[in-house]
Amino acid sequence: MPAPLVITCGDPSGIGPELILKAWASRGEAQITPFAVLADPQLIRDRSRLLGIDVPTIEGIGDAKTFATALPVIPLANSFVDRPGSPLRENAAGVIEAIERAAELVSNGDARAIVTAPISKKPLYEAGFRFPGHTEYLGHLAAARYGRPMQPVMMLAGPELRAVPVTIHIALADVPAALTRELIVSTCRIVAADLASRFGIGRPRLAVTGLNPHAGEGGAMGREEIETIGPAIEALNEEGIDAYGPLPADTMFHARARQSYDAAICMYHDQALIPAKALSFDETVNVTLGLPFVRTSPDHGTAFDIAAKGIARPDSLIAAIRMADRMSLPA
Structure with missing residues (x-):
């Protein structure tokens, strides 16, 4: 046994x-x-x-x-x-x-x-x-x-959504400085590897959010998408990891959008945990990846x-x- x-x-x-x-x-x-x-x-x-x-x-x-x-x-x-x-x-x-x-x-x-x-x-x-x-x-x-x-890496896994915050237990004011290209890339590597090895998903699809409203609106509401998140996604694709974005977070979690990815990679704690808990509070599980x-x-x-x-x-x-x-x- x-x-x-x-x-x-x-x-x-x-x-x-x-x-x-x-x-x-x-x-x-x-x-x-x-x-x-x-x-x-x-x-x-x-x-x-x-x-x-x-x-x-x-x-x-x-x-x-x-x-x-x-x-x-x-x-x-x-x-x-x-x-x-x-x-x-x-x-x-x-x-x-x-x-x-x-x-x-x-x-x-x-x-x-x-x-x-x-x-x-x-x-x-x-x-x-x-x-x-x-x-x-x-x-x-x-x-x-x-x-x-x-x-x-923290992942909230429920029957309708898997969501991962790149930054976790830090103040919202500290997120932009903590959010680096290297952190996004290393987080996505771990998520892709564990989705394959522990969840049986052969080629995981990762949808990556932006940090700012409307994913920065082309730089009009912040440049993190242009200078940090976008280059991280390009690096992941070069490694063969299926990641795309940065996407506006407000349109990523409806039913049709969720069909297009296996995990949502979010930039901060509440961006990931609010939709995960709202969709399936009693059935969602906090899973630690990367261990x-x-x-x-x-x-x-x-x-x-x-x-x-x-x-x-x-x-x-x-x-x-x-x-x-x-x-x-x-x-």
């Missing part, structure tokens, strides 16, 4: 623990592959009782047989303060540990893919965490373990306002589990 997936619990004050419990509870109906959760076992048990979800637990990574009757929980060295709805700096060490342990397990072959529940960045920053988010931190961990530089292992995540955040109220929907987490399963199985 293939190794199980491993799920990090995310911020324990958010909806991550609830989604994991609900995913395990629906394992038969949803036909979910076996997984283990990296968490504080006591918090998982307490949250199960609080929500009235009958989820027996067993400590360890488990296997298909144990998964059928109990949720495998890999204990963390750092325990959690159980306070739903209140993100706490005291929980940062455990949240970070779970991510680190997940990278270790998948790198060692004890797990075959990582699924991450949502984190809150503010308490992590208060505890000294120096990475913008999950994506960048996993790139750092992979580079350390594999001994080579990594460029992690030597598979990592997926739900496309939503911690939702502190509804934590432990029993109303959080596990659809996106289940979609992330299914995608991680498909991407990590041998061809």
Whole structure:
């Protein structure tokens, strides 16, 4: 049997623990592959009782047989303060540990893919965490373990759209300076390679947005399309990568336009994530490309306002589990 997936619990004050419990509870109906959760076992048990979800637990990574009757929980060295709805700096060490342990397990072959529940960045920053988010931190961990530089690339993948932001967790005012020809080219290379190797798309078609309204209107509303984005697309075509643009972002995401490409390459975070989430919020998955292992995540955040109220929907987490399963199985 293939190794199980491993799920990090995310911020324990958010909806991550609830989604994991609900995913395990629906394992038969949803036909979910076996997984283990990296968490504080006591918090998982307490949250199960609080929500009235009958989820027996067993400590360890488990296997298909144990998964059928109990949720495998890999204990963390750092325990959690159980306070739903209140993100706490005291929980940062455990949240970070779970991510680190997940990278270790998948790198060692004890797990075959990582699924991450949502984190809150503010308490992590208060505890000294120096990475913008999950994506960048996993790139750092992979580079350390594999001994080579990594460029992690975020892709939002849903049934109707795959969208990739070239720049991610930076202020909008900083995007023009961060957007370089080299960054666009390297991002598109990774997207094309992973769409071929992990999604089975023989010759991926990449539609590249402009940065400015109307893709700059020939330079009247900015020159990034002329000086940066256009030359990057030319370089990609010279390498044999099917990329075209720059295209006005406001006409790229309607149904007919989406038929013409396999992934939309966008210039900044919201340009990619707004259409992806608007089209299929509950089914869209955050996938990290460019790493030597598979990592997926739900496309939503911690939702502190509804934590432990029993109303959080596990659809996106289940979609992330299914995608991680498909991407990590041998061809």
